[in-house]
Amino acid sequence: MTDNNTSKNQPPRISVGLYRSQEDPDTVSSSDDARQFGHDFIILPIVSSSYKRFISGQNEQLDNTKNSKVIEEWRKNHVFFRDDLVIKNTDLVDYVVGQVSDWLDFDSPDHNVQINSEIALRQQISWACHLGISAVLISFPSTNSIMNYARSLNSILGSLTYTHVWCKIPLVLETEIMTDESRESSVTWERWNKFRVLCEHNSKLSIALEISAQLPDDKDLERWFAEPIKAIILPTSIFLTNAKGYPVLSKKHQTFVRKMIKYKPNFVISCNADSDLHENNGLAAYQEYIRYLNRTIPELTQIEQFANGYQDFLQSPLQPLMDNLESSTYEIFERDNTKYIYYEKAIYHALLDRVPPESDETTVIMVVGAGRGPLVTRSLSAAEKANRRVRIYALEKNPNAFVSLQNMKTEVWGDAVTLAFSDMRLWKPPEKADLLISELLGSFGDNELSPECLDGAQKFLKPDGVSIPASYSTFISPISSTKLYNEVAAHKDFVHFETPYVVMFQSASELTESQEIWRFEHPNKSFEVDDNEMPINNYHNTRYSKVTFDIKQSGMLHGIAGYFESILYKDISISIRPTSHTKDMFSWFPIFFPIKTPIYLPSKTKLEIHFWRLSASQKVWYEWCVETSYSSGVDTISLGSPSIHNVSGRSSWIGLLS
Amino acid sequence: MTDNNTSKNQPPRISVGLYRSQEDPDTVSSSDDARQFGHDFIILPIVSSSYKRFISGQNEQLDNTKNSKVIEEWRKNHVFFRDDLVIKNTDLVDYVVGQVSDWLDFDSPDHNVQINSEIALRQQISWACHLGISAVLISFPSTNSIMNYARSLNSILGSLTYTHVWCKIPLVLETEIMTDESRESSVTWERWNKFRVLCEHNSKLSIALEISAQLPDDKDLERWFAEPIKAIILPTSIFLTNAKGYPVLSKKHQTFVRKMIKYKPNFVISCNADSDLHENNGLAAYQEYIRYLNRTIPELTQIEQFANGYQDFLQSPLQPLMDNLESSTYEIFERDNTKYIYYEKAIYHALLDRVPPESDETTVIMVVGAGRGPLVTRSLSAAEKANRRVRIYALEKNPNAFVSLQNMKTEVWGDAVTLAFSDMRLWKPPEKADLLISELLGSFGDNELSPECLDGAQKFLKPDGVSIPASYSTFISPISSTKLYNEVAAHKDFVHFETPYVVMFQSASELTESQEIWRFEHPNKSFEVDDNEMPINNYHNTRYSKVTFDIKQSGMLHGIAGYFESILYKDISISIRPTSHTKDMFSWFPIFFPIKTPIYLPSKTKLEIHFWRLSASQKVWYEWCVETSYSSGVDTISLGSPSIHNVSGRSSWIGLLS
Incomplete structure (x- = not known):
């Protein structure tokens, strides 16, 4: 359990990068620019366009025979020539995400293009790994023929240690915008899903989701939240212009981005040409706007606060019968005031129903599995509010919690409460109870053996006695x-x-x-x-x-x-x-x-x-x-x-x- | 490689058992009868019909409250009463297959019947295992609701060591005979398939296939050959009567049974009542007929003889480049006269095409990967038949096989053949060849690296030279x-x-x-x-x-x-x-x-x-x-x-x- 009070008012900083789809940019000046405009990283191609000659097998400077031999030698040794590289050394490694050439074609009808593309993919990712770049961006397969791309990538993923692969996925395919059919708008998810399955669900493969101007409906958006999204790409072209000339997102986009922030992805401003930019503040305005959205997300609910740090974290269910819970576990659960309010209300109404207002009859309450006593306290409080006499037994089998019960009896409850140290399946009660109160439920209801425990305890109940829960x-x-x-x-x-x-x-x-x-x-x-x-x-x-x-x-x-x-x-x-x-x-x-x-x-x-x-x-x-x-x-x-x-x-x- | 000559004329004995669907038979007298009529085993129920009282929860001798307590005690302890057992001890264990009660109902709408059936299944199989019975027969699920049956059985299969479970499957369901739709006749296979998948493909679970009077078409029959059939049940009612009054099977049934014999299942004659028997020879006639079918199955083909003992046996493919083959491996493959006849024919025609009849030109043949020399011998033979001059090089990289080649050269071939010890990818030939002959194919064609080897060897060939295989x-x-x-x-x-x-x-x-x-x-x-x-x-x-x-x-x-x-x-x-x-x-x-x-x-x-x-x-x-x-x-x-x-x-x- 982490204390999140400090972070509640200051959402953690988010990472916003820049992606300008340029061929053959200069690494140093591009990075300087990006930094100047306030970006945390930049996406740059790993190799320059000159490298295309190896893929197509076309080289204007060489005759065919010579070229064919050059290609075969490259296939054999695949060493980079320095001039073919955009990212040449480790100087900017912590600031750069490498982009794999998007003109590779793994499922080309030409078997040689398939082979060359696979070699180039391996070579580029291997270079990025060698440099220690944290992520490379790869293209989304442009057709449904993805088998050879998936196989090639999968054979590389297995050898990655530090570097991650982000697959750039358009949220909506260009062609889909034209049609109304909901099935069409799920093409990208279907294709991604097949791709990921073929890559054996490798955890090094994640998504860079490119947001479109038109958002699909909520159902379609929803399923991306179950996917491993590592980056959200926001093209400058999807931004609207507000009254002051600044770029802003539509309400629907804002909601989506704010929801996504919870998943802590990297954001990426992508910009095809300077003409795409909005009037005011130039390139810096976009990342500033995203950071503004982050700063202004609504406060966390009580459950969100409680759960912070526990999202998607797998815990073994408690085994309260076999294991004795620790004090800190009781501590946490006792903090859930809402739950005890409902319990108190239930006890209150049960007391009212049990004994008429004027009667001085005593209602016998047994709290089984009393822990450190919260339900005893609530029972006393309910009795006071209901103005009913009660005699309470608190039963507990955890020897450590039983000490806390003794402390409570001595310091707070006094004679109204009788303690018993026993497993509720074995205890012999001195009298029968009107109310049997327990909190033995697990997330699945019966998974902490509430049925078995209460089967054993129900013999304490009078024939018309009541169990809470019912x-x-x-x-x-x-x-x-x-x-x-x-x-x-x-x-x-x-x-x-x-x-x-x-x-x-x-x-x-x-x-x-x-x-x-x-x-x-x-x-x-x-x-x-x-x-x-x-x-x-x-x-x-x-x-x-x-x-x-x-x-x-x-x-x-x-x-x-x-x-x-x-x-x-x-x-x-x-x-x-x-x-x-x-x-x-x-x-x-x-x-x-x-x-x-x-x-x-x-x-x-x-x-x-x-x-x-x-x-x-x-x-x-x-x-x-x-x-x-x-x-x-x-x-x-x-x-x-x-x-x-x-x-x-x-x-x-x-x-x-x- | 086993020598199968001895067994060729005497097919191995087959096992034929008896199955009379009687409630509460006497173990000893039933077994004596079965033995007397020539059966190798008998299928008997494990428990008697008195046992039904635990399943339904109905017992006429007890009032409801008492009975309910008896059932709960049985559920807790499930001890057998001696009187409830048909198979009471180990006396006939080697002669008996135990039948699990066929009135269990695992997918009953009544949850209690589900529970009792599961307990009874476990109890009966456990008893059979305790006695050391080799197999138990269970019923086929009678509806498509098989989930709970499968789960119950699967939980037992995991603990079996010696005992197998045979699931009795009707080849055709009664209701299916009524319909023409081919989909219907596959209901039993579909249901079995689902059942087996739910039982995690456990190898302790196999099939006792009950043959019907009407056989489905060949396609439907075919797929049972891919299934683990341990027994073939032949009801006496499906037998026809021949001219002499003896029971016989239809031609189609005969073919099916003879085909099945190869898989060495147990046969079972099943007989509901004595009135079902044919005129002559009583119960003995059926097993005698099946044994007759076994004795008269057609002789094995050459391939079948060769394969005998190797059916369904998984072997790793050869790695002839990395490993040197052993003499016995060569020995086996050299026995395949058919293959070499085709090679000789190919070489013969290539020689005829290469040099005109009158010419005294010499054709240079290189046998690459010559092994112990069979293709060298065939080349010489082809040359003789074609009346053409040849000069033969035999190239081999296996040092052990190379000794055999030297023996052959000294003892048989003489000067017509030159030997070379080398990997064919590295050898420098003294001249170029007209014909390059190899036998490097694996079952998948290229899987023993024929392409790579011949790429290296083709430099030995004249520009118009020929490779066999082409x-x-x-x-x-x-x-x-x-x-x-x-x-x-x-x-x-x-x-x-x-x-x-x-x-x-x-x-x-x-x-x-x-x-x-x-x-x-x-x-x-x-x-x-x-x-x-x-x-x-x-x-x-x-x-x-x-x-x-x-x-x-x-x-x-x-x-x-x-x-x-x-x-x-x-x-x-x-x-x-x-x-x-x-x-x-x-x-x-x-x-x-x-x-x-x-x-x-x-x-x-x-x-x-x-x-x-x-x-x-x-x-x-x-x-x-x-x-x-x-x-x-x-x-x-x-x-x-x-x-x-x-x-x-x-x-x-x-x-x-x-």
Whole structure:
């Protein structure tokens, strides 16, 4: 947890570079210019146009036979001649992004042009790496024939260590602006997606997204947020002119850029010719404007503040039964005032309903898994507001938290509260309770074993006793996120793909709205008990559910997001589902279940997700499986091969033993 | 290489078992009966019908509350009661295949029936394993809802060591017989395929194929040959009665059974009731008939004899440049008389064309890569038949083979032949040749580096000199083979999926006919040479090709088969392509390029295979990539995520250095 108070009012500086599409510029004077106009870096070609002679095989200064031999020698040795280079040495290395020649043609019908282009690509990137340039910019494949380009690039990506490759992708292809069809406007994403898949999702390959004057609709924009965008290219031509003659962006562009700033990309002002510039302030005005947008982004919400630094960071879910939580973990969760306000409200209404106003009857409350006591405090507060007598038991099995409870009893609560040190599945209560209060929910609802714990604790309840929460439902949705996929894949093993993670989504997009897969209710009267009033086995807490999603817009499926909604008491609920998220409540990030192989989903795909909650004597685990099919109206065909993840809990599980 | 002469006239004994669908049979008397009627094993249920009470939760002897508790206790402990078992002990273990109850229902709408079925499956298979039974028979899922069945079974398959699971699959579903649509008759294959994919292609799961009275068409039958069939179930009801009253199979069934015998499955005679039996000889007649079919299968062809024992066995292709072949390898290949007959014919015609009948001009022949000399012998023989004078040079770089050449020169050839010990790329010949003869082809044509070797050797040729072979073309086709996929997957690594194998296909089927991807011609005048008359680089031997296949019948793609056709001289060719295979030539098995993830291909799929032959200074390698798309007429959508195999030759390559 980092303290973000200092940064709240001063957004971090953003990086803005310059990109002038000139052939054969002078490195030193161009860089000086860019610096003078306030840019943090400049994009310059790696080689000069003279180098073209190797690609086409045409050289006016040599006869054909001689030239052919020169090319073959170059193919063999590919040494640079100093004169062919724009970036000649390491002098400006920290200030420069190298541009690979955009006249290479990897999928030319001429096999020799293919070969020469591949050699040139390798040679240029290799030179940039040698110099220690941090990124090179490559062109987006101009047609759908990208196979040989992808293969060539992929064979290079594997050897990169420091240098990254930015693929320049136009947000909208020129030709697309002409048509209304939404499918057309997704051509660039589809092509990028295929390119990236062919490059084995290599994390060294990212996007430099070139923004167009016309923005596609929000759905189309949305999916770029799930992609690895390292740079946003803003041509000067898309800027409008404000009343004072300064360049500004349209409202829609402003929103997009401000949203993008969260992802901390590099911005690039691109300028074809000086005639493209706006009246006032020349080249400097654009970067100043982008920095102005950065300075004036709205303040972070409470959840954003809390989540800052945790975006897209994969955390293992808590195992509160097996592990004892640390004090700092309690500390963090106790800060979530919103959650406790809802709990207090639920307890308050339950107390009102339980005992008539005039009665002096005492309501027995048991807080199970009391931790350091926040729900005890809220129970006391609810009782005071409701003007009802209560007797409270606080039960906790973590010996360290139990010390905090003793401190609270001594210093604050006094006789109203009785402490008990025990696992709630084993405790023998001195009396039965009216209200059983717990906060055992995980991001997926039941994933911290709330059902099993409350099954054990419900024997404390009077026959008409009430559990808060009364129920919780689990929701899932299909998710696209290159970032999260790469994080999981980086482990290079099988186990991490069969493990759920708690994660605050940022570079991720929901492919469609979440749906409920199952629900738990408490108290649960449906199971048989043994002599100790414990369930004979745990099969009643297993679940199997299949939900079907209609995919309208094509996308790449990387995993499944999980959320919960919980009814605490009657109409008092909390939720972490995106569409019903309890405002300002930050205790739970969503949960993410990866899938082993990303699945391309064309539009009109039907996606079936199968989910299981399974149990053996000592553990609980989830299995999941994704099936996709496409319906043309006439035929329905299955896409891809479904694979059941985490069979028998082989990779991840939650321990039932404390 | 095993010597198969002994087995040629006596086909190996086949195993024929008995399967009587009885509830609660007596193990001992049933087995005695089966043995008496000549069966090698019997299929018996593992548990008796009394066991059903645990699945449905219905028990007439107990009231509901009591029963519910009994079930919960069973769920917890699942111990067998002796009375519930048909197979009670290990007495008949070597004679019995256990049948799992066919009234389990894993995808019942009742979650409790799902749970109980899963427990029962685990319990029954676990008991069979405990006893050491070699196989258990399970039912085929009766509907398309197979997800929970597959998950349950898969979780068990992982723990099996000795025992195999046979899934009983009807070749044709009852309902399908009613319809004409070819799509319907593939329902069982489609369902099996999904089931097997969900079970992670586990090699412990195989098929017991139940043959129907109506056989589907050949295309439908064909694809079962690519599947792991461990048993063929023949119901007595599908047998016809011959003139003498004995049970026999229809011609079509006979052909199918005889073809299946090659795969060495277990046969099973299944019989519902004694009334199903044919007149004569009772139960014994069926197994006798199957054994008769086995005894009378046609003799093996020359290629089959040669391949015997090598079917579906993955071999690494030879690396004749890097490694020196052993004498036994030469021995095997020299046995292929057919191949040398074609070579001799080619040399004969080349000699006739080279020198007019009356001339006493001498034709200079260079045999490059002469090995132990078979082509030298054939050249001498061709010269004699053509009545032409020849001077022969035999060039070899393998020091061990060179001793054999010296032996041959001393003992047989004499002065007509000059020997030279050298790599053909480095040798300085004393004169130029008319004919350059080589046998450097691999299964994929160029995969043993014939192009590179002959590029180096062609400087020996006179300007109008001739190379035998004159050219060779490479062909590929998409292949389905669970067996080969599992062989590759068994290595549990990445490298083996990016490596080609030489293999005699048996449990494999071509999804459609092969197509040419590229060709090499010799001599090759298209490249620039250095001062040593060697090519400056090897880029002229790189290739990239894309071929498109139309898939008419759905199937599972496991890899790519490779073949070659070669023009030795004018109209004299040899081929290992299935459609044009040179009769009785056995020197080359096909080559198999696996793919990492099997791809399900619905019918109407367009399959694009991209293939590269690439080269660096010291090696040559192949890369391959499969792209699939489906066209509904309106939309074309891509299926799955294409993946380029063997990027930069990271997993497999052929060394250019000797």
